[in-house]
Amino acid sequence: MSTKIKVRGFHIDVYQHVNNGRYMEFLEEARWEFMGSSGFAQKIADLGLSMVVVNTNINYRRPAVLHDVLNVSVKVIRIGGKSAMFEQVVTRETDGEPEVVVDATVTFCVMDPVAEKAVPLEGEIRAILEEVAQ
Structure with a gap:
């Protein structure tokens, strides 16, 4: 699944490219879109549980600049015993070809908010995670 984000002026830093901290927001926006459209968020909420990010690793490959349209993809790449992992890739079109701007892995767990x-x-x-990983 992919979410489009247009780079706006408030995403830009003094070096005239997207500030590294903004990519965390872009990645999270795409994950929320993925969780909503796949039904993951609602199914987990129906069980009285929540999802919590426990680790993020980001590789900055190329700068994105004002007016770039970024595609932020999300997919589940690993389901372990107590955590799972998303792979996310931010691309932009350059000369008709997708160019990787950022790639990241985001590890998360499903949490009982009462027991913490x-x-x-x-x-x-x-089963829910395996379904959305398809």
Whole structure:
């Protein structure tokens, strides 16, 4: 799944490119879109659980500048015992070809907000994650 984001003036820093901190917002916006459109967020909420990011690794490949239209993709690439991982890639079109601007991995867990603990990714929770990973 991919979310489009147009680079605006408030995304730009004094070096005239997207500030590195803004990519965290772009990645999160795409994850929220993915979780909403796939039904993941609602299914997890229906179980009384929430999703929590526990680690983010970002590689900055090229600068994005004012008026670039970025495509931010999201896919589940790993489901472990208590955590899972998204792969996210930010691209822009350059001469008709996609060019990678940023790539990232985002590790998350599903959490019981009352117990404040990660829950095992098994049974119904694992089935939900496997479904959205398709």
